[in-house]
Amino acid sequence: MARPLPEGFAAAVREVVGPEHIRADVASLEAYGQDALEQGHPPDLVVIPATTREVAAIARLCNERLVPLVVRGAGTGYTGGAVPTRGGVVVSMERLNRIIEIDETNLLAIVEPNVVTADLQRAVEKAGLFYPPDPASLDTSSIGGNVAECAGGPRAFKYGTTKRYVLALEAVLPTGEIVETGSKAVKSVVGYDLTQLLVGSEGTLAIITKITLRLIPKPPARATLLALFGDIQAAVDAVTALIRRRVVPASLELVDADSLSAVRDHLGREVVPPGTGAVLIVEADGMQSAVDDEIDRVADGCREVGAMRVSVAADENDRDRLWNVRRLLSASLMATGLLKINHDVVVPRGRVPDLFRVIQELKKTFGLRIAAFGHAGDGNIHVNLMVDRTNPRELARAKQAERALFERVVALEGSISGEHGIGFAKAPYIGIELSPEEIALMKRVKAAFDPNGILNPGKIFPA
Template identity: 40%
Template sequence: MSDEALVTRLRDLLGKSAVLTDTDVTASYARDMMPLAPSGQPLAVVLPANVEEVQAVVKACAEAGVPIVPRGAGSGLSGAANAIDGCVVLTLTKLDEIVEIDPGNRLAVVQPGVVNLDFRNAVEKHGLFYPPDPSSYDWCTIGGNLSTNAGGLCCVKYGVTTDSVLGLEVVLADGSLLKTGRRTVKGVAGYDLARLFVGSEGTLGVITQATVQLKPLPQAPATLVAGFTTTEAAGEAVARIVREGLVPSLLEIMDASSIKASETYLKTDLGAGSDCQALLLGQSDAGGEVARRELAAIEQICTDCGADLAYTTEDLEEGRMLLQARRVVLTALETYGQWLTDDVCVPRTRIAELIRGCEKISSEVGLRIAVVGHAGDGNMHPTIVYQPDDEDEFARAQRAFDAILEVGLSLGGTVTGEHGVGKIKREWLAREIGPVGLRVHRQIKAALDPENLFNPGSMFSMT
């Protein structure tokens, strides 16, 4: 089947308006938010409206031998949804129905095009809570969260996306619909296929529906902020919090560069002082006296570890202001230039070493590197700032990006905690999992997608 014949067939299946071929339009669907990741020119972008249309597109592309790249809102940071030349970009934003909310069983059934924040707001009306909250939660979609196994600020207590998934419906390479998982709390019948597809970055199938478990709506959070004159002291506080068995609903860290950027952007003073090298932000959503005891224990640990500032508030507005300083870091860094954010996860006892490593890399490449991250689980986001029109700075930013991954691995960490491998960390995945791990990945891919049509080149190559 020729390319022209495939486009004609897709329009017959979906309608002309749901098949985009104008190159100016398709270019806007060709890449995500990661500037390092390569992208190509798609043959077409299709916007199916239901699962049957997804199946029809997959079958048509399979017959034509044309690759398919599934895509959500494009908020990713690894190039996982980037087009390759001649592919069909399968955009799932029209599958945006919350099919069911079941308060009695604390679960929901949701399609992949639903925006994360819209879903959270919908279940909140039933007194329920969907925990995964990526920084882009106001525009990223559930499907993208599933495909990359997204995390967020609440991971320390509630886990990442896969921890909320009970079951999936997935369109396979032959167009058939696989139903995985269950609606029950427990279930061990067969392989855990749902978890296989979560985090697979669209390389094994197209997720068209998810059954997710929900939590009771937490209490309004109380907030803690602690400032340290050394990164090592902040790192020791995190390690002691973990050792003491304390599990706040949020525990974030900001380095000096991040603090300065946020304060400048927000035109506020976080009270940490000019000598502050690291700031911890914690929250407890346990409510009442339990939250007070939890944060009091964390505050005492911070003080014992040498915090110059240790402050707890139950005022919601004050808590929002403090947390906003963490959430706006990337936007704040845009005042200095283009940002390139990395994503490494290290053992929580080695966070300070990673931050120090980033400071050394910053000095070596001559670029600003700001570090923020989820201290509660060790997932750090060193962010490199460069001038996009300066080729030399861009090259140095690329070197810094790889050097940070090298440091992360040397500390016993992983090259991605939540953003995914995509098209920028393929060689790093191979280094991390080794030849046997890579062979098993390829065998699974070959079993489910023998013609290598789903997102080829993402995560790893088949050769």
């Protein structure tokens, strides 16, 4: 239940950041009350601090006056993480957006949280370095949000997700103390690993104000391959065949026919030849000779399991065209006008064929349109239940299908979220995957960081 802000609270916050960095008008409260999930509750106040000290002062005020505090990065999250569930204050990190240092000797970057992911990538690539995590939202999402969600992307197959690149953090505890975790060194085993505990903590344990990221040398060459298949089963078989051949390309993405037809309708032109039931987009990177060898092995593997056509991007424009289809998938599905209930389930790689069998079954059992695509190499598939939002019976069937999907994924030894986190959208389902003992332990960790429960309440744990 939302409570009004305590007397004098807004004035105290205004003192900290100055009146020009506070928003309380209806349009702003609505805008900061939504993320990509398009659900949630508007805050009572939006505060836009510029320094760690200001963030700490706001946290102290919220903690003393028991006001809910929700941290917001770029607001591209899919599970309502950056959105209040019952009012309070949204602390938007948008003014903490500087790349502080690119350290070419120690191969690291130090950034404030709201640097846009693609801006950091471009900046480090100019220095011949590489920051691999590449969520499809990279042109809009922030590094802070990526760290808080442990974002992944196509390149996670070879390079891992965001957590592999986080060396150190500066963070403000909900009680207002400033802590520095980790170090610039690539090894550190002193005490508990608080850095990795904060990675993926969805803004529920601390407010991240500075991030030290590990970089690697930029791979000198890359090549992208598109393989067309007559049906989804052949494409899934190709993924298994490639993994068995010990091919680990930088990315191995699968797109099904429903998703491809959404892109076609969105763009108003064919994106693949008629009769294509699924595609794989595969990218290899590294030294030129290794790239050539890997792409040949991928092409052979795809042909062996019956690919209709295999082609390699001739140049960067061609490559961009292929990846553009992949990047447009979410927008195209949204443009259908249907409600897109987006899940990012993940199964062990060898279970990807089973997961696609589950999806076929759910389509039949619940009479739903389901579009699936994603990081097949990691077993992380975006399963989108496409629902007529004006049809209550279809919405009810989608709810049942959602639970059935999660139960089946956990039975396949997978996880209900590989990338997007839990937020409030998936909180009712965590008991399908986590034991009561694990949930109780997590709640004790949460209480140790946030004894008054003011930071991002209503997230991760069911109410």
